[in-house]
Amino acid sequence: MAALLARYAECIFWLARYMERAENLARILDVNETFARDSYGATNWVTILRLNADEQRFFELYPTASAKNVLNFYILDQQNPTSIAAAIASARENARQLRPLISTEMWTQINMFHNRLQGLGPNDIAPQNLQRICAMIKESCQTHTGITEGTFFRDQGWYFYGLGRNLERADQTTRLLDIKYHTLLPSPRDIGTPVDISQWHSLLRSAAGYHAFRRVYPRGLTPAGVAGFLLFNDNFPRSVLVCTREVDNLLNRLNSKYRLRRGTVPMERSDELLGNLASNTIEAVISGGLHEYLDALQISFSKLTNDIAQVFFLADQPVPQPT
Amino acid sequence: MxxxxxxxxxxxxxxxxxxxxxxxxxxxxxxxxxxxxxxxxxxxxxxxxxxxxxxxxxxxxxxxxxxxxxxxxxxxxxxxxxxxxxxxxxxxxxxxxxxxxxxxxxxxxxxxxxxxxxxxxxxxxxxxxxxxxxxxxxxxxxxxxxxxxxxxxxxxxxxxxxxxxxxxxxxxxxxxxxxxxxxxxxxxxxxxxxxxxxxxxxxxxxxxxxxxxxxxxxxxxxxxPQPDGGDGDPQVVLLSPGSYNSAYFEHIFLAREMGVPLVEGRDLVVENDKVYMKTTGGLRRVDSIYRRIGDDFLDPLAFNPDSMLGVPGIFEAYRKGNxxxxxxxxxxxxxxxxxxxxxxxxxxxxxxxEAIIPNVETHICREPEALKYTLDNLDKLVVKPVGEAGGYGITIGPRASKAELDDCRAKLLADPANYISQPTxxxxxxxxxxxxxxxxxxxxxxxxxxxxxxxxxxxxxxxxxxxxxxxxxxxxxxxxxxxxxxxLTGGPADEEETPSLVADPFQSQSQQ
Incomplete structure (x- = not known):
């Protein structure tokens, strides 16, 4: 069985994460026009900044959280490491290092996507063009996903790609829920109002989950129902449970098929996480505090990432000094 | 049209x-x-x-x-x-x-x-x-x-x-x-x-x-030779200075064409005078390295001690034939x-x-006669520093200005052994x-x-x-x-036989 260079595993893991991250950010920006309107109809872009804990860095660069500034910060700004342009630049740099491993088609598409983003100017991301540009970004990310599915060789690298994509996706879903938590709590009087309901609709739409949700819950939409769906649904491809199960499967396969025995450390953590998710209910989560639960999940994902880095990317391996 | x-x-x-x-x-x-x-x-x-x-x-x-x-x-x-x-x-x-x-x-x-x-x-x-x-x-x-x-x-x-x-x-x-x-x-x-x-x-x-x-x-x-008389293929890698090297595309290309990992110095370690690469499954022996790193940077222990690109100890592994x-x-x-x-x-x-392909006539400026000839014919000759690559530092006599020729002359006199000259x-x-x-x-x-x-x-x-x-x-x-x-192949174009189609293939299924 061909060995996989630890650095390649790391690059492929992060390539998947950055592409997934860019797609999720585009989804969020896309629906934010409705998503972040409060009961007075004003668009509040600060919530987006909270989503990624970016407020401090943002206000160091921009005076106000206007639509124009926030969109620039998140789409084009190379100084912002969480911007889509920066994510795709990082994805491309990883892909460049991975060129001996990935297909030429994967590389070419990422390279062209990156070049296209580099060519965008302020007018391209003006609010009236936002929908179009977000659609382009989403579609480019999905094209990447499709090309990868159809052309990427299914050896170890494929597993690390899957780990990155699913971990990022799970993490993004918790963040998406968390932002809604933030918009809800400060003014409890809004709960259950038409604005509130439309916001939960938007939240589902940004996760491409509106129709799926309707199929599962045709007769009503409750905030708890939406949160439960995004966390625990067994079949929705962006639910935390589905993503975590996929991560757990991949870690198991790496361990059994490729005999990567060091992988037991992250596997144990993902087993535990999966057990927790599979046995939990949204009622229990809400009574214990949704925000706290989401926080704990994000911490688990981060620890899982560290475990993976240590055992597979050999992040902890000290370089031996020859005598 | x-x-x-x-x-x-x-x-x-x-x-x-x-x-x-x-x-x-x-x-x-x-x-x-x-x-x-x-x-x-x-x-x-x-x-x-x-x-x-x-x-x-x-x-x-x-x-x-x-x-x-x-x-x-x-x-x-x-x-x-x-x-x-x-x-x-x-x-x-x-x-x-x-x-x-x-x-x-x-x-x-x-x-x-x-x-x-x-x-x-x-x-x-x-x-x-x-x-x-x-x-x-x-x-x-x-x-x-x-x-x-x-x-x-x-x-x-x-x-x-x-x-x-x-x-x-x-x-x-x-x-x-x-x-x-x-x-x-x-x-x-x-x-x-x-x-x-x-x-x-x-x-x-x-x-x-x-x-x-x-x-x-x-x-x-x-x-x-494989130490255990093993029949496995040797592990070949291509060693690159990294993605910021100007020839990185070529490194990628060669690694792809050979189907071998493209590694950087940080991916390799030497233990007991043997070279290993870091893989997801731990260290794995490396047998043969196409290196695209200069001698100086290959091993900080043997050559340039400041090199961050190379692999400490690799020269000793090489010397021992490992x-x-x-x-x-x-x-x-x-x-x-x-x-x-x-x-x-x-x-x-x-x-x-005799050389099948002759050299270009060359004057070695470390030799006094050649130096004199070069200085006397500076405006007709191409003067090249011997240590440079990429066309840097070359003076093309017939196209050089007076100032450039003077500059070239001064450099030649200061360090003649560093130069050769050739006719254009x-x-x-x-x-x-x-x-x-x-x-x-x-x-x-x-x-x-x-x-x-x-x-x-x-x-x-x-x-x-x-x-x-x-x-x-x-x-x-x-x-x-x-x-x-x-x-050109010279003869008539090589005729390749076109494989005949399968006689009666099943059609792909479509939705009814």
């Missing part, structure tokens, strides 16, 4: 090579009959169409990321190597000559290196001044007495050839350290196959596709511009033959697509050879073209581009 004024025909009729040897037309005394077929097809093209296809080809190179990094104003920019769509064509007979000449040269240089790092007979016999070799910055005393598989030091070589006014090939320079450019040979061919299938069909062009396979074969041949390196350490002493002048004598000394060669030209139509531009040729048990020369090589009107410097760092290089 395509009136007569827009045809390539019209442009080629008006084409004038200005007295230089022309790769497409030859010269009056020696017309290039072998290019007839390609010329006929070129003439049928519409010029606008040719331009459009050329622009598409360049865009595609950019999209494919077939680029190199250029550092200017502290910024790194991705550039493509400009690609000219009019091919450079070499007849089967011409190629047989080049092939033999390159094989002879690499054989002599390998014998020279083995001698220099063992008995040093050639120095004792006074064929080459000892201080030129032993005092050379690229001589590695650490290599003395080390035996290498097949006594081969240079596994990968590129020889820069030029053609003078009557079409004679001459060696301008040897590249025996880390010759680059072979990736463009293959990518240019692929590009031509996509963009100009109509130009190539039935011409009979020798393939360049198996370079990676030949390289891997050589890397496996020089690998140390890992193969290509090219060997210390080959730089063979492709030095000052040593170059002695290569014809080297060929005679080791092989008892009227480099051959090739029709090239330019802003102003199809014009002659100067070209050179870098064939690539691979040596382990045997030597193999890639049919063709990199044709570099000086895109700027009148200039003779073809280096990519100096605004040069490249062309596809076609070596």
């Amino acid at each position: 395509s009136g007569t004024g827009n045809g390539v025909e019209h442009l080629l009729s008006a084409y004038d090579a200005n007295g230089y040897y022309d790769e497409l037309f030859g010269i009056k005394a020696k017309p290039a009959a072998h290019t007839q077929g390609v010329r006929d097809r070129l003439r049928q093209l519409d010029f606008d169409d040719l331009r459009r296809r050329a622009a598409d080809a360049e865009r595609e190179l950019y999209n494919l990321g077939i680029t190199f990094l250029v550092y200017s104003d502290a910024k790194a920019v991705d550039r493509i190597l400009p690609f000219d769509v009019i091919p450079r064509i070499i007849s089967a007979k011409e190629w047989a000559h080049v092939d033999a000449g390159v094989q002879q040269r690499i054989a002599a240089l390998n014998l020279f290196l083995h001698d220099v790092y063992h008995d040093q007979k050639i120095l004792k016999d006074g064929i080459i001044p000892a201080e030129l070799v032993l005092g050379n910055a690229n001589y590695r005393e650490q290599m003395r007495g080390i035996d290498l598989p097949f006594n081969t030091y240079i596994q990968i070589m590129g020889v820069d050839l030029v053609r003078d006014h009557d079409g004679t090939f001459r060696v301008l320079e040897d590249n025996a350290r880390v010759p680059s450019g072979v990736s463009y040979v293959v990518e240019n061919r692929h590009m031509m196959q996509r963009a100009f299938p109509d130009l190539m069909g039935d011409i009979g062009i020798r393939s360049v596709d198996n370079y990676g396979m030949k390289l891997l074969e050589a890397m496996c041949e020089i690998a140390p 890992v193969a390196l290509a090219n060997a350490i210390g080959t730089g002493v063979a492709d030095d511009k000052a040593v170059y002048a002695y290569v014809p004598r080297m060929i005679k000394y080791y092989l008892g033959e 060669i009227p480099l051959s030209v090739c029709p090239t697509l330019t802003e102003d139509g199809i014009e002659p531009r100067h070209v050179d040729l870098r064939p690539f050879a691979i040596t382990a048990r045997n030597t193999w020369v890639l049919p063709g090589g990199l044709t570099r073209v000086a895109l700027k009107k009148g200039t003779l410097i073809v280096n990519s760092s100096q605004g040069g581009g490249s062309k596809d290089t076609w070596v």
Whole structure:
């Protein structure tokens, strides 16, 4: 069985994460026009900044959280490491290092996507063009996903790609829920109002989950129902449970098929996480505090990432000094 | 649309090579009959169409990321190597000559290196001044007495050839350290196959596709024997300085073509004088390394202690025969511009033959007579520093200003041993697509050879073209581009049998 260079595993893991991250950010920006309107109809872009804990860095660069500034910060700004342009630049740099491993088609598409983003100017991301540009970004990310599915060789690298994509996706879903938590709590009087309901609709739409949700819950939409769906649904491809199960499967396969025995450390953590998710209910989560639960999940994902880095990317391996 | 004024025909009729040897037309005394077929097809093209296809080809190179990094104003920019769509064509007979000449040269240089790092007979016999070799910055005393598989030091070589006014090939320079450019040979061919299938069909062009396979074969041949008598393939890797190196695309290309990991220094460790790479499953033994890192940076313990790119301890592993390196350490002493002048004598000394491809006449400025001649004829000569690559630091006498000549003179007097001089060669030209139509531009040729048990020369090589009107410097760092290089098979085009279709295939199912 061909060995996989630890650095390649790391690059492929992060390539998947950055592409997934860019797609999720585009989804969020896309629906934010409705998503972040409060009961007075004003668009509040600060919530987006909270989503990624970016407020401090943002206000160091921009005076106000206007639509124009926030969109620039998140789409084009190379100084912002969480911007889509920066994510795709990082994805491309990883892909460049991975060129001996990935297909030429994967590389070419990422390279062209990156070049296209580099060519965008302020007018391209003006609010009236936002929908179009977000659609382009989403579609480019999905094209990447499709090309990868159809052309990427299914050896170890494929597993690390899957780990990155699913971990990022799970993490993004918790963040998406968390932002809604933030918009809800400060003014409890809004709960259950038409604005509130439309916001939960938007939240589902940004996760491409509106129709799926309707199929599962045709007769009503409750905030708890939406949160439960995004966390625990067994079949929705962006639910935390589905993503975590996929991560757990991949870690198991790496361990059994490729005999990567060091992988037991992250596997144990993902087993535990999966057990927790599979046995939990949204009622229990809400009574214990949704925000706290989401926080704990994000911490688990981060620890899982560290475990993976240590055992597979050999992040902890000290370089031996020859005598 | 395509009136007569827009045809390539019209442009080629008006084409004038200005007295230089022309790769497409030859010269009056020696017309290039072998290019007839390609010329006929070129003439049928519409010029606008040719331009459009050329622009598409360049865009595609950019999209494919077939680029190199250029550092200017502290910024790194991705550039493509400009690609000219009019091919450079070499007849089967011409190629047989080049092939033999390159094989002879690499054989002599390998014998020279083995001698220099063992008995040093050639120095004792006074064929080459000892201080030129032993005092050379690229001589590695650490290599003395080390035996290498097949006594081969240079596994990968590129020889820069030029053609003078009557079409004679001459060696301008040897590249025996880390010759680059072979990736463009293959990518240019692929590009031509996509963009100009109509130009190539039935011409009979020798393939360049198996370079990676030949390289891997050589890397496996020089690998140390498997310790347990195992039958597994040796683990070959390509060692690159990293993604910020300007030739990174080529490193990727070669790793892909060989199907081996592209590693950086940080991916390798040495334990008990054996080299390992870090994999997801732990450390894994590495047997054979195509390194694209200079000697200096290879091992901070043995060479430059400040190098962050290399692998500490790798030299000791190499010395003990636990890992193969290509090219060997210390080959730089063979492709030095000052040593170059002695290569014809080297060929005679080791092989008892005359050089099949002659050198360009060269004056070694460390020798008083040559220095005097150079100083007296500065305005007619090209003066080159011996340690530089990439066309840097060259003074072209006939084109230099008075101030530049004075500056060159001062440098020569201060450090004559650092320079050689050569007459300006009227480099051959090739029709090239330019802003102003199809014009002659100067070209050179870098064939690539691979040596382990045997030597193999890639049919063709990199044709570099000086895109700027009148200039003779073809280096990519100096605004040069490249062309596809076609070596003709000579006979009628190889007929490949088309596999007959399966007699009665099932149709794909569709939704009813």
